[in-house]
Amino acid sequence: MHLFNRVKFRTPESVELEFTLAGIGNRAWALIIDYHILAFILVGFYILFWLLVVQFSDFWITVVGSTLGLWMIAIAFIITFTIYAGYFVFLETLWQGQTPGKRIAKIRVVRDDGRPIGLQQAALRALLRPVDEFLFIGAFFIMLTRQEKRLGDLAAGTIVIQDQIPIGTATLTISEPAKSLHAQLIEIADLSPLLPDDFAVIREYLQRRSGMSAKAKSLLALKLSQQVQAIINLEQMPAGVSSDEFLEAIYLAYKQKEF
Structure with a gap:
């Protein structure tokens, strides 16, 4: 296995993205951190749950009778x-593919085409996590597959990459003409x-364009702007x-629409 396994994907907008895969070491380190946080949360829950059971034990016995122990175990x-x-699920959706552990380990989950994951992808990964961790099945898949995917990644169509460009947190440079244009676009x-x-896609282009060649940047910006015009039925810029x-103006206008 290569020390740094890199993979390239071409998005539907014909932009080629290259990622460095996270590797099993970084993923294990992130998981250890997340499990410590989870352990703290679960211990707090168990203490609270036990106090509630003891405090209202007479009520629970009245409701479920002698099977109280089995009911409490099932509920817990x-x-x-x-x-x-x-x-x-919650953190990977909210933080665009990261948990506290992944953020510390500087890795991130993205879709196979490089886009941020959504609720569906995060849910599939989480639901299959117990299967991956049974007898370290997921670890074997990560080590043996070229794209270092566990079962959850295969089902969700995701990869785990080193977080070289923080998606959603990178500073975007917006030109003055775009700031003036965005209000006009809303109208x-x-x-x-x-x-x-x-x-x-627009946000990722604006974040990544500084690393593109002038020709690639020009061609991609033109193609994206034409696609956006078609989507919003704008006859001409x-x-x-x-x-x-x-594209900068569309970015600002969409952000304003969200709020």
Whole structure:
């Protein structure tokens, strides 16, 4: 296995992205951190759960009778799994593929095409995590597959990469013409057909463009701007506006629409 395994993907917008895969060491380190946090959360839950059972034991016995112990074990198991899976689902969705452990280890989960993961991908990964951890099945898959995927990654269509460019946190440079144009776009264009995935592509381009060659940047900006125009049914861009400025203005207008 190579020390740094790199993988390339071409997005639907024809931009080629290259990632360095996280590797089993970084993923294990992130998981250790997350499990310590989970352990702290679960211990707090068990203490609270036990206090509630003891405090209202007469009520619970009246409701369920002699099977109180079995009911409490079942309820505790269900809530434990909900906390366990919910921790990864909630944080990976909210933090665009990261948990506290992944953030410290500087790794991130993304879709196979490089886009941020959503609720569906995070849920699939979390639900299959117990299977991956049974007899270290997931670790074997990570070590033996070229793209270092565990079963949860295979089902969700995701990869785990080194977080070289923090998606969603990178500083975007917005030109003055775009700041003026975005207010005009809100008036003349309907941005509602733009989906969150469309916005994510625009945001990623604006974050990554500084690392592109001038030719690649120009071609991609033109293609993206034409696609956005088609989506929002805008016949033509305002005169004297470059593709980059148009995309920056769309970014600002969409952000304003969200709020």
